Amino acid sequence: xxxxxxxxxxxxxxxxxxxxxxxxxxxxxxxxxxxxxxxxxxxxxxxxxxxxxxxxxxxxxxxxxxxxxxxxxxxxxxxxxxxxxxxxxxxxxxxxxxxxxxxxxxxxxxxxxxxxxxxxxxxxxx
Numbered sequence: 001x002x003x004x005x006x007x008x009x010x011x012x013x014x015x016x017x018x019x020x021x022x023x024x025x026x027x028x029x030x031x032x033x034x035x036x037x038x039x040x041x042x043x044x045x046x047x048x049x050x051x052x053x054x055x056x057x058x059x060x061x062x063x064x065x066x067x068x069x070x071x072x073x074x075x076x077x078x079x080x081x082x083x084x085x086x087x088x089x090x091x092x093x094x095x096x097x098x099x100x101x102x103x104x105x106x107x108x109x110x111x112x113x114x115x116x117x118x119x120x121x122x123x124x125x126x
Contacts (some may be wrong), residue, residue, distance in 0.1 A: 009120030
């Protein structure tokens with residue numbers, strides 16, 4: 001089973017940038033798609049970005065397309081989320097997860113992902 005630890009969050013002004021990291025342990029990391037989700041108080045986790053096991057297929061939520069970039073380094077067991085042009089509405093706790101199930105093409109429900117880390121807080125001030 002993969003264990004995940006997110007880091008890199010913090011407080012940033014609107015228009016700023018942050019790079020989130022997700023460190024993974026476990027032998028199956030390099031064979032699994034990985035995703036980033038975010039959650040605000042009282043709401044469910046929502047999809048942000050996903051990357052296939054080899055990095056060849058990537059998808060983003062419309063709300064972050066063109067501003068966020070997901071990447072991975074299988075040699076280091078790491079997944080990253082580069083976040084640029086941050087907006088106050090990007091404020092949330094960000095989680096990475098392992099995609100263990102496949103509900104269908106072009107949909108990325110939370111239920112398809114497992115092994116969530118503790119999350120990292122991102123706060124964007126206006």
